[in-house]
Amino acid sequence: MKAAIELYGERGYEQTTVVEIAKRAGLTERTFFRHFADKREVLFAGMTSLEELLVAAVANAPDGAAPIDAAIAGVEAAGAAIQEGGDLPRLRARIIATSVELQERELVKLSLLASSTARELRRRGVPDPAASLTAEAAIAVFRVAFDRWVNDADEHDLPHLIRASLDELRAVTAGH
Amino acid sequence: MKAAIELYGERGYEQTTVVEIAKRAGLTERTFFRHFADKREVLFAGMTSLEELLVAAVANAPDGAAPIDAAIAGVEAAGAAIQEGGDLPRLRARIIATSVELQERELVKLSLLASSTARELRRRGVPDPAASLTAEAAIAVFRVAFDRWVNDADEHDLPHLIRASLDELRAVTAGH
DNA sequence: GGCCTGATGTCAGTTACTGTCGTCAGGCTA
DNA sequence: TAGCCTGACGACAGTAACTGACATCAGGCC
Numbered sequence: 001m002k003a004a005i006e007l008y009g010e011r012g013y014e015q016t017t018v019v020e021i022a023k024r025a026g027l028t029e030r031t032f033f034r035h036f037a038d039k040r041e042v043l044f045a046g047m048t049s050l051e052e053l054l055v056a057a058v059a060n061a062p063d064g065a066a067p068i069d070a071a072i073a074g075v076e077a078a079g080a081a082i083q084e085g086g087d088l089p090r091l092r093a094r095i096i097a098t099s100v101e102l103q104e105r106e107l108v109k110l111s112l113l114a115s116s117t118a119r120e121l122r123r124r125g126v127p128d129p130a131a132s133l134t135a136e137a138a139i140a141v142f143r144v145a146f147d148r149w150v151n152d153a154d155e156h157d158l159p160h161l162i163r164a165s166l167d168e169l170r171a172v173t174a175g176h
Numbered sequence: 177m178k179a180a181i182e183l184y185g186e187r188g189y190e191q192t193t194v195v196e197i198a199k200r201a202g203l204t205e206r207t208f209f210r211h212f213a214d215k216r217e218v219l220f221a222g223m224t225s226l227e228e229l230l231v232a233a234v235a236n237a238p239d240g241a242a243p244i245d246a247a248i249a250g251v252e253a254a255g256a257a258i259q260e261g262g263d264l265p266r267l268r269a270r271i272i273a274t275s276v277e278l279q280e281r282e283l284v285k286l287s288l289l290a291s292s293t294a295r296e297l298r299r300r301g302v303p304d305p306a307a308s309l310t311a312e313a314a315i316a317v318f319r320v321a322f323d324r325w326v327n328d329a330d331e332h333d334l335p336h337l338i339r340a341s342l343d344e345l346r347a348v349t350a351g352h
Numbered sequence: 353g354g355c356c357t358g359a360t361g362t363c364a365g366t367t368a369c370t371g372t373c374g375t376c377a378g379g380c381t382a
Numbered sequence: 383t384a385g386c387c388t389g390a391c392g393a394c395a396g397t398a399a400c401t402g403a404c405a406t407c408a409g410g411c412c
Contacts, residue, residue, distance in 0.1 A: 068348055104280035130344055133344050134348045137313065137345060169309050169349060170350070172310045173244055173349050175346055
């Protein structure tokens with residue numbers, strides 16, 4: 001993972017081959033593919049633990065909480081964890097921004113987070129169109145907040161940005 | 177395109193090679209890649225015209241319309257156009273559902289629609305966090321509505337489903 | 353000391369994609 | 383009518399991402 005991120009940063013994602021990554025790590029190409037399903041996945045290895053965090057936070061939201069608040073609690077937990085990662089999440093985001101192929105992968109991962117969130121909401125008794133919609137909304141809020149967090153060097157508090165973005169969403173969707 | 181969709185439907189996306197598609201169309205592999213950037217893109221060729229439709233609808237929304245209503249007008253226009261496609265959109269959706277690779281591509285295309293929508297909203301004077309959020313919300317609404325449209329054989333009116341999903345979103349995000 | 357297991361190397365193969373060059377038909381112009 | 387130009391296509395060689403099969407080898411366990 002370290003070798004891959006270094007090389008993606010140095011020469012760019014598309015310009016680095018899997019053989020080069022393996023060589024820098026002191027391994028062979030074949031071994032790389034035993035650890036990562038493909039050349040992209042090496043950047044998304046941490047996603048599963050993030051998903052577990054999110055799901056747990058949704059599940060642990062107070063019983064009385066509105067669905068959207070439970071979902072947002074989930075993405076806030078994920079956001080807090082990301083924030084602990086130091087420079088790495090920002091570096092990762094910058095690399096992803098350079099390649100559509102990587103953006104594709106990021107989008108499916110986020111979509112997976114949305115599915116997990118929706119499933120957890122259903123478990124909490126939220127009926128179906130509402131559960132999906134709430135989950136999608138929460139992930140959209142997360143994405144916008146994360147974008148701002150990555151690009152604003154000043155802004156350090158990702159969970160705070162998430163709450164602010166939720167407020168924006170509420171303002172924006174408020175009926176006439 | 178016809179050859180590709182047929183083959184993807186018959187043996188599955190991953191099981192069909194570009195050579196086979198080209199052969200069925202009476203062409204060579206090389207010519208396939210002159211028309212489509214890659215094996216996935218053949219399923220998303222109609223996306224650009226859909227995007228133009230959406231952008232135009234957002235631009236033509238009445239001046240007084242709330243941002244969310246302008247954005248929803250855009251996805252409604254797209255939805256109406258999709259509905260005109262007969263069986264093809266549903267077939268396409270069923271094929272995409274069988275392959276993560278294709279879902280990745282679909283997600284970037286939707287993300288592109290969200291970007292275009294946000295850009296158009298900014299042109300209408302909507303400031304920045306609100307514009308992105310509104311666009312993302314509109315696309316989320318579209319996605320949920322489209323999913324229901326694809327899976328409910330009874331449901332024929334996609335724009336109606338979109339409006340219903342927007343109402344759901346409003347209910348779900350309404351503050352306490 | 354023998355055996356099993358898990359991680360790795362090696363090698364051959366498939367397929368998506370790209371660059372380059374040659375061909376050829378149709379339309380346009382002198 | 384002859385020459386020319388252009389755009390679409392075929393042919394061919396090459397790269398790189400993946401995959402399957404088999405061999406090796408170190409460490410732990412009986």
